[in-house]
Amino acid sequence: MTTHQGPRTTDELIAQAERFGARNYAPLPVVLARGEGAFVWDVEGRRYLDGLSAYSALNQGHRHPRIVAALVAQAGRLTLTSRAFHNDRMGELLEKLCAVTGFPRALPMNTGVEAVETAVKAMRRFAYERRGVPDGEGELVVADDNFHGRTLLAVSLSTDPSSYARFGPFVPGIVKVPFGDAAALARAVGPRTTGVLLEPIQGEAGVIVPPDDYLPRVRALCSARRVPLCLDEVQTGLGRTGRMFAWEHWGARPDLLCVGKALSGGVYPVSAVCGTEELLGVFTPGSHGSTYGGNPLAAAVGVAALDVVLDEELPARAARLGARVLTRLRAGLAGSPTVKEVRGKGLMIAVEFHSEIARRVTEALAREAAVLCKDTHGRTLRFLPPLVTPEDVLEDAVERMLPILARG
Incomplete structure (x- = not known):
């Protein structure tokens, strides 16, 4: 059995990457080690919903x-x-x-x-x-x-x-x-x-x-x-x-x-x-x-x-689930002083804020809701879960996300 050698903690692995790698990315402070379907696990064993799907490369989920x-x-x-x-x-x-x-x-x-x-x-x-x-x-x-x-x-x-x-x-x-x-x-x-x-x-x-x-x-x-x-x-x-x-x-x-x-x-x-x-x-x-x-x-x-x-009829699945997610996000974030707009089609969804807080919100979503999303241009958070995400998993994730998005 092959085993990983060298540093294993989150902090050590991040430090290793930053020491030897060109700094052309600013990833969230999460180190992923395994993925299956809609989920990924970090090196400490915590499970997350993958809310980015590698920018849609993982429409079919991890390791289909x-x-x-x-x-x-x-x-x-x-x-x-x-x-x-x-x-x-x-x-x-x-x-x-x-x-x-x-x-x-x-x-x-x-x-x-x-x-x-x-x-x-x-x-x-x-x-x-x-x-x-x-x-x-x-x-x-x-x-x-x-x-x-x-x-x-x-x-x-x-x-x-x-x-x-x-x-x-x-x-x-x-x-x-x-x-x-x-x-x-x-x-x-x-x-x-x-x-x-x-x-x-x-x-x-x-x-x-x-x-x-x-x-x-x-x-x-x-x-x-x-x-x-x-x-x-x-x-x-x-x-x-x-x-x-x-x-x-x-x-x-x-x-x-x-x-x-x-x-x-x-x-x-x-x-x-x-x-x-x-x-x-x-x-x-x-x-x-x-x-x-x-x-x-x-x-x-x-x-x-x-x-x-x-x-697996993934386009139709994205249309159905995306419509439900958009409806719930819009209803749940109506009146939020921090949220400017919720928009998207299918499971390609964005929440735009009035100020440049998107990075802070993505970090909070990872830490508090176990959902990994990506910020862009300071004000916008993107949510692109795998199209194979079970409906109940997606609904639960959105409910965990709502209070964090609303407070900004």
């Missing part, structure tokens, strides 16, 4: 037995071939992705930000080869307060100084407009626009849900001007908002769709771009790739992760 079994079985056969050769698992993943998304083509990658980079490259090449935009002069239209990852391209898209400060020079050809303002976006789209890239619901910004007419108007505009619309559903996809994909709430099907996080089942990085024949058809051998993208281990995990979402 079907996903872990697929990982273990494939690891005993073949893990990596590179794309220099075919493997016997990738085709199944691609076919299932196309069936779930309704697109004819899919391109596998590893992380969400790689999927975004892939989509931007596809839109640029399509603009230069098929739409007559001068090579190298294209403009990508994005929304303020977006979050598409941490690469140099992704932070070039950002309007958040904590993401982009002192990382320049940045990728050129980016036009930024207010999220939710279809008129502003229409003014920004011009003859050199290569594409429009949006989150249907902004996650890192604080679960910002746009007006109901926003995405339909953007979709109509992009269609009229033959400009591709790409939706980043890395966090919102695969059931989180109560639909398989968030765009379905508004009937605004994109031309390219970025998926990731829950496609991994929380056990191994898997992402993909799914899209139309003409857009993904711009790639030719050597023009784009990834050593690990579409590897057999990732493909086995991705297939199992998708099967769990479908077979």
Whole structure:
């Protein structure tokens, strides 16, 4: 039996991580050692409800037995071939992705930000080869307060100084407009626009849900001007908002769709771009790739992760449970002097405060209610429990959370 060596207490483990690790995160003072379903346990044996789900990577819960079994079985056969050769698992993943998304083509990658980079490259090449935009002069239209990852391209898209400060020079050809303002976006789209890239619901910004007419108007505009619309559903996809994909709430099907996080089942990085024949058809051998993208281990995990979402009807479950949680939170926090708004769709929920107390509240929730949540931008707390969370567990957790949220 393998045993852990070295420091074991919470304080010792935190000190070890802070001594040797780059300090690019500010985690809560909790050290997790085990997870199962909707729960995680710290090194001292205390159980918590996971109210973040690794930003939706764990929609299916921790260590879902079907996903872990697929990982273990494939690891005993073949893990990596590179794309220099075919493997016997990738085709199944691609076919299932196309069936779930309704697109004819899919391109596998590893992380969400790689999927975004892939989509931007596809839109640029399509603009230069098929739409007559001068090579190298294209403009990508994005929304303020977006979050598409941490690469140099992704932070070039950002309007958040904590993401982009002192990382320049940045990728050129980016036009930024207010999220939710279809008129502003229409003014920004011009003859050199290569594409429009949006989150249907902004996650890192604080679960910002746009007006109901926003995405339909953007979709109509992009269609009229033959400009591709790409939706980043890395966090919102695969059931989180109560639909398989968030765009379905508004009937605004994109031309390219970025998926990731829950496609991994929380056990191994898997992402993909799914899209139309003409857009993904711009790639030719050597023009784009990834050593690990579409590897057999990732493909086995991705297939199992998708099967769990479908077979356990997780989108419908998120819609039902999310509606109940939102109703209870809104009723329980009505009149609270500290709470400004409760918002969300499905089990993608945020509580915004009038002042920058969200970090303090998340620490109190962990300490007093045994619920792990995440703060963002000082004022907002995000609650994204696994979609498999038992109904009674979720109801009990919300009742424990309410007095802490109300007092701020």
